[in-house]
Amino acid sequence: MSDIDDIDERFKALTAQINERERKRMSKVAAQEWARHPRLRQRRRLRNTAIAVAVLVAAAGVFVVYRPDVVDRVRTTVSDRLSGPATGETTETAEPAETAREEPVEVSPFVGSPAQKYADGAKGLVMPRPRAMGGLNRKEVSAALGHARKLLMASHLDRKVLMGGRPEKLIRLLDPEQRAPFVKGLKKPDKKKGYYSREWVTSLAPKSAELVSETFKVHGRPRLSAFRENGLRGVRVKVNYLFVYAIRRPGRPDTLTRLVAHNIGTLDAWREGGRLRFWVTHWNGGGVAPARCDIDDGFVHPFYPDSAPDRKLTADGPAVDPYSLDEGTSEGCRVLKSDT
Structure with a gap:
């Protein structure tokens, strides 16, 4: 396996670990919020209700889009490994690694609702x-x-x-x-x-x-x-x-x-x-x-x-x-x- 392929595999493993940690963290937060009793409000005269509940989006795609701080950390890790041509490889063979640095595709914040x-x-x-x-x-x-x-x-x-x-x-x-x-x-x-x-x-x-x-x-x-x-x-x-x-x-x-x-x-x-x-x-x-x-x-x-x-x-x-x-x-x- 080439160094570039190795970096690709490590990148995938890293993002998978981050996504899993984030899902666990958000699940914990959600559980805490439900324990605090999300509520519905009724306004005076107009009988207007208002519900207080946090809608947490835990899908990995949405996480990547709305957690730029994590994306930046991943980019830094990959960038450090790609600061120069890999041993025994030409500059041209390093081009596929650019795919890992592309901006994530934005996911609608309404997905899942x-x-x-x-x-x-x-x-x-x-x-x-x-x-x-x-x-x-x-x-x-x-x-x-x-x-x-x-x-x-x-x-x-x-x-x-x-x-x-x-x-x-x-x-x-x-x-x-x-x-x-x-x-x-x-x-x-x-x-x-x-x-x-x-x-x-x-x-x-x-x-x-x-x-x-x-x-x-x-x-x-x-x-x-x-x-x-x-x-x-x-x-x-x-x-x-x-x-x-x-x-x-x-x-x-x-x-x-x-x-x-x-x-x-x-x-x-x-x-x-x-x-x-x-x-x-x-x-x-x-x-x-x-x-x-x-x-x-x-x-x-x-x-x-x-x-x-x-x-x-x-x-x-x-x-x-x-x-x-x-x-x-x-x-x-x-x-x-x-x-x-």
């Missing part, structure tokens, strides 16, 4: 086929469905808002009578209802996370129906969507986490004064996971593997699956299913 099969971004926001109902014609019903879709995009697919920015697009989409109190509630909670209007969007607390991928996964099912209430007649669009983001602590590749936002909401549309009016009756009522329960400022504070225990954990009630569109919205922080 239900989100892997979800659509990318707005492609997942497929609305029902419009038809005349509730006293509105087909074109007006189509406008209502389109408005609901725009609201979802502004709430969950606007990168600026996701990273803590002001939800300008959502503000413009709100009815004028809802707009002013919404803007006020971004900084100060409603005195009567005690909630921040920022809870209508998925907005990460400043400096709490960075995106691992610019791709956001989307899955859900909207429903369209007619309504007649309080002298009004029109259509009602009920949304039930999951939005999944790959995040990590800033500068910490080892804290890769999949954040799941569940928007359960309702938009009503009716004709008034010769124009079509849109009114959000409730929004973003399904929660976010993993997020802390004990910080209530309207922002999402991700819960990572190394996060301190949450002070508002409630272990009562059945375990919850954050990827289920059928989960209820009962109050409290609840334990998450361990097979998620």
Whole structure:
């Protein structure tokens, strides 16, 4: 066997050992996290839940991609052995060793989760086929469905808002009578209802996370129906969507986490004064996971593997699956299913 072949074999053995050690380490971390009771949070008024559980990706391929420090150590080992031509070999025969120094192929951070099969971004926001109902014609019903879709995009697919920015697009989409109190509630909670209007969007607390991928996964099912209430007649669009983001602590590749936002909401549309009016009756009522329960400022504070225990954990009630569109919205922080 040539020196180059020997180096190749040692390289494979080294990476196999590292992968095995890493799998054991991550399994240990995962076990410790489940012992600390990952939880689900229910937000006030909007009945928004947030599940605090670290999603650990233990696949070797993902490990190589998101552990550059280990890749660098392996590269250094190989580089030291290849600093000059091997004895008895020409420079040309050393070229195959370049393969060992190639960048690893990036693996999607959604691999291994239900989100892997979800659509990318707005492609997942497929609305029902419009038809005349509730006293509105087909074109007006189509406008209502389109408005609901725009609201979802502004709430969950606007990168600026996701990273803590002001939800300008959502503000413009709100009815004028809802707009002013919404803007006020971004900084100060409603005195009567005690909630921040920022809870209508998925907005990460400043400096709490960075995106691992610019791709956001989307899955859900909207429903369209007619309504007649309080002298009004029109259509009602009920949304039930999951939005999944790959995040990590800033500068910490080892804290890769999949954040799941569940928007359960309702938009009503009716004709008034010769124009079509849109009114959000409730929004973003399904929660976010993993997020802390004990910080209530309207922002999402991700819960990572190394996060301190949450002070508002409630272990009562059945375990919850954050990827289920059928989960209820009962109050409290609840334990998450361990097979998620």
